[in-house]
Amino acid sequence: MTRPRISEFTVRRLSVYLRLLRELEAGGQEVVSSQELADLTGTSSAQVRKDLSHFGSFGKRGQGYTVSALTASLEEILGVGRRWNVALVGAGRIGTALLGYRDMARRGFHIAAAFDTDPEKIGTTVQGVEVVSMDRLAAVVAEEQLEIGIIATPPEAAQEAADRLAEAGVRGILNFAPVRLETDGDLAVRSMDVALELEALSFALTPDRSPRREAG
Amino acid sequence: MTRPRISEFTVRRLSVYLRLLRELEAGGQEVVSSQELADLTGTSSAQVRKDLSHFGSFGKRGQGYTVSALTASLEEILGVGRRWNVALVGAGRIGTALLGYRDMARRGFHIAAAFDTDPEKIGTTVQGVEVVSMDRLAAVVAEEQLEIGIIATPPEAAQEAADRLAEAGVRGILNFAPVRLETDGDLAVRSMDVALELEALSFALTPDRSPRREAG
DNA sequence: AACTGTGAAAACTTTCACAGCC
DNA sequence: GGCTGTGAAAGTTTTCACAGTT
Numbered sequence: 001m002t003r004p005r006i007s008e009f010t011v012r013r014l015s016v017y018l019r020l021l022r023e024l025e026a027g028g029q030e031v032v033s034s035q036e037l038a039d040l041t042g043t044s045s046a047q048v049r050k051d052l053s054h055f056g057s058f059g060k061r062g063q064g065y066t067v068s069a070l071t072a073s074l075e076e077i078l079g080v081g082r083r084w085n086v087a088l089v090g091a092g093r094i095g096t097a098l099l100g101y102r103d104m105a106r107r108g109f110h111i112a113a114a115f116d117t118d119p120e121k122i123g124t125t126v127q128g129v130e131v132v133s134m135d136r137l138a139a140v141v142a143e144e145q146l147e148i149g150i151i152a153t154p155p156e157a158a159q160e161a162a163d164r165l166a167e168a169g170v171r172g173i174l175n176f177a178p179v180r181l182e183t184d185g186d187l188a189v190r191s192m193d194v195a196l197e198l199e200a201l202s203f204a205l206t207p208d209r210s211p212r213r214e215a216g
Numbered sequence: 217m218t219r220p221r222i223s224e225f226t227v228r229r230l231s232v233y234l235r236l237l238r239e240l241e242a243g244g245q246e247v248v249s250s251q252e253l254a255d256l257t258g259t260s261s262a263q264v265r266k267d268l269s270h271f272g273s274f275g276k277r278g279q280g281y282t283v284s285a286l287t288a289s290l291e292e293i294l295g296v297g298r299r300w301n302v303a304l305v306g307a308g309r310i311g312t313a314l315l316g317y318r319d320m321a322r323r324g325f326h327i328a329a330a331f332d333t334d335p336e337k338i339g340t341t342v343q344g345v346e347v348v349s350m351d352r353l354a355a356v357v358a359e360e361q362l363e364i365g366i367i368a369t370p371p372e373a374a375q376e377a378a379d380r381l382a383e384a385g386v387r388g389i390l391n392f393a394p395v396r397l398e399t400d401g402d403l404a405v406r407s408m409d410v411a412l413e414l415e416a417l418s419f420a421l422t423p424d425r426s427p428r429r430e431a432g
Numbered sequence: 433a434a435c436t437g438t439g440a441a442a443a444c445t446t447t448c449a450c451a452g453c454c
Numbered sequence: 455g456g457c458t459g460t461g462a463a464a465g466t467t468t469t470c471a472c473a474g475t476t
Contacts, residue, residue, distance in 0.1 A: 008416065009445070015415040019394065033457065042396055045457090046447055053459055061458045062454035078415050079422025093316045097309040101410065103394070109414050148417055172417040174410075178235065178319070180258055188420035190413045194317065194390075197406045198325050199231040199294050200224065201364055201388040204404035206295025225467070249435065261435090262469055269437055277436045277475040 010051050011078075016041045017048065018074040025067050033064040084109050087141055087170060089161040090152035091116040091131045094176050098150060099127035112144045117157075134164070141168035151175045162189075226267050227294075232257045233264065234290040241283050249280040300325050303357055303386060305377040306368035307332040307347045310392050314366060315343035328360045333373075350380070357384035367391045378405075 020040050024032055034045040034052075041048075052058050052070075055077050059065040075081040086104075088095050091114040098104065099111060114131045116122060121131045132140060140146070149165035151158050151173060158177035165173060172188040175181055178195050236256050240248055250261040250268075257264075268274050268286075271293050275281040291297040304311050307330040314320070315327060330347045332338060337347045348356060356362070365381035367374050367389060374393035381389060388404040391397055394411050 006419075007445070011416050011419050012412060014419075015412045016396070018415075019411075035457085040396075044447070046449095047445095049457095049459060050446080057459070059458050060454065061452070062456050064457065077419070077422075079418040080415055084414075084418060093313040097313040098410070100309045103411060104414070107411055107414075108418075147421065148414070172421050174413055174417060180232070180256075188417055190416055192408055192410070192413060194314070194408070195235075195319060195323055196228060196231045197390055197408060198300075198320070198323075198364070199234075199296055200227050200406055201390060201404055202295040202300060202324075203222075203227050203230075203293070205363065205388050206293075223467070251435085260469070262438095262471090263467095265435095265437060266468080273437070275436050278434050279476065280435065 004054065006054055010054065013041070013043060013047070013051050014074055014078060017051070018071065018078065018080075021067055021071040021074065025071055029067055031064045032067050032070070034059070037065075080108050082108060084148055085144055085146045086111045087137070087146040087149045087165065087168075088114040088129075088152060089116075089134070089137070089149060089165065090114075090154075090157070090176075091118075091121050091126055092152065092154075095150075095152040096126055098152060099129050109148070111150070112146055113140050115140075137164050138168040141165070141170060146170060148172045148174065151177055151181075153177055155179045220270065222270055226270065229257070229259060229263070229267050230290055230294060233267075234287065234294065234296075237283055237287040237290065241287055245283055247280045248283050248286070250275070253281075296324055298324060300364055301360055301362045302327045303353070303362040303365045303381065303384075304330040304345075304368060305332075305350070305353070305365060305381065306330075306370075306373070306392075307334075307337050307342055308368065308370075311366075311368040312342055314368060315345050325364070327366070328362055329356050331356075353380050354384040357381070357386060362386060364388045364390065367393055367397075369393055371395045 017037055020037065021032070034048040037048045038045040055073070058070050058073055086109050088098060088111050095114055099114065104111070111129055114126060114129050115134050115137050116131050117134050122133045124131050147170060149170040149172070151161045153161050155177045158175065158179045159181060162173055162175070162181045162183055166183060166187050173181070173183070175189060175191040178193050181189055183189055233253055236253065237248070250264040253264045254261040271289070274286050274289055302325050304314060304327050311330055315330065320327070327345055330342060330345050331350050331353050332347050333350050338349045340347050363386060365386040365388070367377045369377050371393045374391065374395045375397060378389055378391070378397045378399055382399060382403050389397070389399070389406070391405060391407040394409050397405055399405055
């Protein structure tokens, strides 16, 4: 039996469970039930059990889950028990904010180099990371075995950044530019888009004024 | 007939369609088909038509959609044809990056004030916006009629920021802190979480090592 | 002929509810 | 008694496929 395709929803929740489990572990709690995990992460106990069941059987009936063991299992499942080397493209404000995000390194995501096209920036150091010319992207990605790329460029430069990262051998991209990236199917891509989220809020806060079918 | 609950998926896609339509309009294109919209935004033509059908009938059979008219309709549906006044809580690196995001203001989301607790920052100006003490949050939100709050604080300060924003009368929150916010049901909340997205990439790039049932 | 709008079918996700184990 | 693991049911989203309109 091959692993059934795991949905994005499940993966997202596993991350949330893991974050909580680490807090519980730091607080000295040794055992946790699916109900408690659910209450603290905003889902249902059945959902927690179903999510975990895709990967195996981690609890003891009548008892619950051992916090430390489940933490370790989720780290292995998510692949975060290791170091990921990351290439950042774009050393502007978003890039700088990411470079200063200490949590990222603590969680195993190490930004090895920041690439930019601005000659003023190249050669400088931002938050302790060197800014390197885009021309050297392929070489540095190969040399330092960077597997994940973060795109924090202006929108018009994002597609080329993605192309270059993919060609250089990166296997996943986190995209902050508000554009849809065209990529090969074997490249994992996720996007974060502030404008989209704000528009979703705007929709939620806007009274319905759209055309409507009559009743009856 | 009341409007059926519109899913987050649909809202997200409407935003994407709108962004594309604006580009097409700027490029002088007058008519677009659901197929073209789908190809350019990465979905299916049936999905485009179904999404729009929740709000009315915007196209002409045999012809397609008038770009300018559909743009205007989507702006009205999403509620982005107006100005939204925004409160930013946290004037650190993420806050600064957001303040510098020119697109936000151009799209109608105006950050009116940035709140912080750091006495060093209060009174200064970041990207043209004044940094104000958290003590004045309620007063400023009321006075300037701020309806949306953005939380860009450290995680441990996020819940209090949310409570204060809600109490001050904000109706929606965009949360950048990696915590789950407890809020009243009538407050719209959306979260953006870099760590979660990176872990989702990590999962996608990690070969399956989880326990497995035997075949047969 | 081209393309929309939409019920019906398929696919997917969540919840239910209970057997099984501690 | 308490709690997990899991099939089955319910609910949600996407895709299909075609009648209807220009």
